[in-house]
Amino acid sequence: MPGQWHELLKRRELVKNLVTRHLKVRYKSSSLGFLWSLLNPLLMTLVYWAVFSSVFTGWRKAGIENYAAYLVVGLFSWNFFAGSISDSATSFVGNVSLVKKVYFPRIILPVSAVLTNLVNFILSLVVVFTLLIMWKIPSGWENPSGICLLMLPLLILIELMLACGLSFFISSLNVLFRDVEHMLQVILFAGFFLTPVIYPYTLVVPEHLRLLYFLNPMACIIVSYQSILYHGNFPPPQLIYIPLVISIAVLIAGYRFLIKVEGIIVDQL
Amino acid sequence: MIVISIKGVSKNYLIQRGKEPTFKGAIMDWLKRREPFKAFHALEDVSFEIQKGETVGVIGENGSGKSTLLGIIAGILKPTSGEVKVQGSVATLLELGAGFHGDLSGRENIYLNGSILGFSKKEMDERYKAIVEFSELEKFINMPVKHFSSGMYVRLGFAIAVEVDPDILLIDEVLAVGDEHFQKKCLRRIEDFQKRGKTILFVSHALELVEEVCSRVILLEQGHVREEGRPRDVLRLYRKMVQERDERLRPREWGTKEAFITGVRFLRSGGKEEKRFFTGQPVIMEISYLAPKRVDSPVFGISIHGQDGKNFFGTNTKLENYPIDHIEGEGKIKLTIERLTLFKGAFFFNFSLHSQDHRIQYHHLDFTHQIEVENLREEDGFLKLPCRWELEV
Numbered sequence: 046m047p048g049q050w051h052e053l054l055k056r057r058e059l060v061k062n063l064v065t066r067h068l069k070v071r072y073k074s075s076s077l078g079f080l081w082s083l084l085n086p087l088l089m090t091l092v093y094w095a096v097f098s099s100v101f102t103g104w105r106k107a108g109i110e111n112y113a114a115y116l117v118v119g120l121f122s123w124n125f126f127a128g129s130i131s132d133s134a135t136s137f138v139g140n141v142s143l144v145k146k147v148y149f150p151r152i153i154l155p156v157s158a159v160l161t162n163l164v165n166f167i168l169s170l171v172v173v174f175t176l177l178i179m180w181k182i183p184s185g186w187e188n189p190s191g192i193c194l195l196m197l198p199l200l201i202l203i204e205l206m207l208a209c210g211l212s213f214f215i216s217s218l219n220v221l222f223r224d225v226e227h228m229l230q231v232i233l234f235a236g237f238f239l240t241p242v243i244y245p246y247t248l249v250v251p252e253h254l255r256l257l258y259f260l261n262p263m264a265c266i267i268v269s270y271q272s273i274l275y276h277g278n279f280p281p282p283q284l285i286y287i288p289l290v291i292s293i294a295v296l297i298a299g300y301r302f303l304i305k306v307e308g309i310i311v312d313q314l
Numbered sequence: 315m316i317v318i319s320i321k322g323v324s325k326n327y328l329i330q331r332g333k334e335p336t337f338k339g340a341i342m343d344w345l346k347r348r349e350p351f352k353a354f355h356a357l358e359d360v361s362f363e364i365q366k367g368e369t370v371g372v373i374g375e376n377g378s379g380k381s382t383l384l385g386i387i388a389g390i391l392k393p394t395s396g397e398v399k400v401q402g403s404v405a406t407l408l409e410l411g412a413g414f415h416g417d418l419s420g421r422e423n424i425y426l427n428g429s430i431l432g433f434s435k436k437e438m439d440e441r442y443k444a445i446v447e448f449s450e451l452e453k454f455i456n457m458p459v460k461h462f463s464s465g466m467y468v469r470l471g472f473a474i475a476v477e478v479d480p481d482i483l484l485i486d487e488v489l490a491v492g493d494e495h496f497q498k499k500c501l502r503r504i505e506d507f508q509k510r511g512k513t514i515l516f517v518s519h520a521l522e523l524v525e526e527v528c529s530r531v532i533l534l535e536q537g538h539v540r541e542e543g544r545p546r547d548v549l550r551l552y553r554k555m556v557q558e559r560d561e562r563l564r565p566r567e568w569g570t571k572e573a574f575i576t577g578v579r580f581l582r583s584g585g586k587e588e589k590r591f592f593t594g595q596p597v598i599m600e601i602s603y604l605a606p607k608r609v610d611s612p613v614f615g616i617s618i619h620g621q622d623g624k625n626f627f628g629t630n631t632k633l634e635n636y637p638i639d640h641i642e643g644e645g646k647i648k649l650t651i652e653r654l655t656l657f658k659g660a661f662f663f664n665f666s667l668h669s670q671d672h673r674i675q676y677h678h679l680d681f682t683h684q685i686e687v688e689n690l691r692e693e694d695g696f697l698k699l700p701c702r703w704e705l706e707v
Contacts, residue, residue: 059429066426070417147406147430148389224336308392312327313335 050300052150059149063157064164067132071161082165083172086124090116093243107245114182115275119242121173122270125166126208126263127233132158133212134219134226141314151307152300155212163205173274183277193272193279200273203285204266207292213299220310240264241271262288316401317482317513318364318387323396325357325382325537356382358537359396369504369514371524371545373552374534380517383534384486387515402481402513405431416460420451420470423459427474441477448503449473450496469496476503482513501527521549562623563662569677573605573612573641575665578683593658593689593698597651601665608642611670616649619662619681626656626697632670655698658689 053060072078094113098104104112136154137144144151177183219225240263241249250258259265265288269280357379364370372380385391386398388406414423424445428438446455449469454462459470475483504527507514518524524531524545531548533541535555541548581598582588591597601614615630631638631647638647663683667676 056429056432058434059432062426062429066415066418066422069422070415073417143430145385145390148404149430149432220335222335222337222340224338228337309328311391 053152053156056150056153060153060157060160063153064161067157067161068164079168083169086117086120086169087172090120093120097243101244103248104245107248109245109275111180111182114177114180115245115271116243117173117176118271118274119240119267121166121169122204122267123237123240123242123263125162126204126266127237128165129159129162129208130211130215130233131229132162133208133216134229136212136216137220137310137314138223138226144311144314151310152213152303155216155303156209158216159205159208159212162208163201166201177274183275193277196269196273196279196285199285200266200269203262203288203292206296207262207266207288210292210295210297210299213296213303217303217306217310220313221306236261236263240267242267259284259287262291315366316363316399317366318401318515319397319399320363320383320387321361321397323357323360323383323386323393323398324355325379325386325391326394327354327356355537357386357393360534360537360539361396362532362539362542364513364515366513367508367511368530369508369516369528371528371531372515372517372534373519373521373524373531373548374540375556377536378534379537380534381486384484384515384517388484400482403432404482404484405475405478405480406484406486414459414467414470417458419457420446420455420459420462423470424455424474427471428478431474431478433478445470445473445477448477448499465493465496472500476500476507480512482515483507485514485516485518521553525549559622563621563681565682566680567678567682568680569667569675572607572674572676573603573609573667574677575601575667575679576604576644577602578663578665578679580663580683580685588685590686590688591654593654593656593687593691593693595654597654597685599649599651599663601647601649602644603641603647603667604644605641606643608640609676610640612638612641612676613668613670614638614647614649615666615668617664617666618656619664620696621660621662623662623681626661630666654687655700656687657693657696657698658687659696660684660686 071082090113093116098112104110104115109115133155136158137151140154144154215225215229219229239258239261246255246258246264246268259268265284269284269288272278272280272284360379360383372383374380382391384406386393387400388404389400390406415426418426421442424442425435425438428441429435433441446452449466449472451466451470454466459467462470475485501523504514514527516524516528528545530543531545532539533548533552541551579587579600579602580589580591581600582591583596583598585598599616603614605612613630613632615628617628618626620626661684662681663685664681665679665683667678668674669676
């Protein structure tokens with residue numbers, strides 16, 4: 046599969062510039078700048094914490110001592126995914142003049158939308174770690190099982206591949222059907238609740254449905270983040286294999302799809 | 315050496331009916347079993363070759379396929395059929411700052427644009443000074459470009475395109491925007507390009523500029539190459555074409571004026587004045603006239619024409635067996651079209667007042683009145699004819 050992958054590498058300068066452009070524009074347009082991308086999930090954490098910590102009391106039973114810390118881990122990791130997907134929806138539609146006037150490998154646009162969110166996520170991990178250390182969570186980090194942190198890059202890579210693959214579909218589908226953007230919000234909203242971000246799955250998902258539940262690669266990914274960052278454990282291997290296989294498949298399928306409809310996209314914009 | 319070779323290139327656009335393509339629309343199309351797309355032939359079987367060092371102008375009316383052609387050569391659009399070969403590096407002079415981002419400064423946009431055209435930061439560092447110098451925007455280069463005027467946009471865009479020094483430069487209708495001083499500067503740079511044996515493809519409506527700059531001109535008409543050759547000859551033909559069309563559709567008023575039409579109003583069935591009608595709706599035309607002296611057996615007539623001047627329909631009071639004995643002084647005559655059977659488009663309505671035997675033309679209004687017609691259904695053509703399908707087994 047040469048072609049655009051190869052060109053993508055050749056044009057990494059452009060990818061870099063587009064990512065910086067996204068970031069600069071995002072942070073220049075508001076006075077709080079980068080702070081917003083931290084403040085937003087932190088405030089969300091606060092809201093969920095306020096609502097659910099009083100409604101549910103089963104946290105401790107499920108082994109969650111610090112619900113706020115549990116939320117921070119899940120929300121930031123989910124936001125990387127959701128942000129990538131919703132930004133990629135407009136990566137062609139929002140760059141009409143660019144796509145119609147200059148030639149460059151089109152795949153660069155959704156890729157740079159996802160990479161922008163990756164940069165954001167990595168920067169926000171600093172805040173996540175600060176909070177976790179402050180809260181002395183997980184207790185396991187001080188002992189040798191802290192090596193589970195070595196899994197983190199792999200996990201981020203899996204999430205990145207999944208987001209990229211989906212972004213190829215979403216960005217081009219949104220050109221062919223402009224209402225994809227609207228449906229996407231609903232789907233992401235549903236996806237959020239199908240993924241154990243605000244609840245521990247052990248508490249909510251019945252035993253016999255778990256196999257089905259973990260066919261959602263994001264469910265595996267979020268649980269893995271939680272087990273590495275919150276519990277300080279290695280995630281069960283199948284929660285790595287499943288999303289790894291799915292995200293590679295999605296990446297390849299998305300790439301092929303984009304290449305196939307590329308010509309139509311330019312005509313339709 | 316041939317650097318651009320176009321062989322039998324056609325480009326069809328699939329136009330979705332309605333406004334924007336949506337899932338909802340696609341589902342409706344599927345439920346109603348209608349074809350969602352309509353093909354539009356932007357280019358049909360276009361062939362030509364361009365030698366290294368030539369400056370070729372592409373002219374034609376709006377919608378003749380000029381920009382599509384440029385897009386195909388630039389690699390932006392894929393041709394539906396045919397073969398395109400381009401040798402050497404190509405830079406497109408971006409139309410009014412395509413690829414510029416309003417919130418970023420001129421400086422940041424230079425680097426962004428450079429990387430879009432395929433240049434690394436290092437390569438752009440080398441060119442940066444020359445770009446700023448050429449664009450004469452030193453004072454503004456750190457300002458967000460959204461505060462730039464359109465002239466400044468063009469200057470920056472042009473400066474980037476020429477300083478990256480491509481083998482082939484594609485220019486799409488931009489030079490007209492800058493001020494005269496900058497235009498001259500651009501022309502000098504283009505001449506410099508020509509001297510160094512670079513190839514330029516130039517799409518423009520500015521005919522004088524095309525004549526001055528180009529060594530050859532291609533005239534496109536509705537997606538076909540109508541003519542190709544020396545600028546003077548091709549431009550003469552093009553000017554004649556445009557003039558003929560304008561001539562045909564020029565609003566005119568003429569006649570002996572023994573009696574004349576003082577005004578026309580287009581009304582809906584409720585009596586409300588309207589400029590836009592829907593296919594199938596009734597249209598009422600209220601023609602006011604003034605006959606200073608008595609005129610015996612006058613005939614009022616109308617005709618409907620398309621945008622190219624073609625006559626679709628015409629009738630008058632005589633043909634409709636509505637004899638008028640005489641008119642004198644002011645008055646109004648009303649014509650009702652029960653069902654407007656025109657499809658989507660803009661149509662001219664011409665009015666006439668003449669004698670029974672056409673010998674005396676009292677008054678004509680040609681191409682002075684126009685109405686828009688909207689069609690809510692997905693039908694093709696100009697005209698709806700009452701019809702019925704029947705399957706015989």
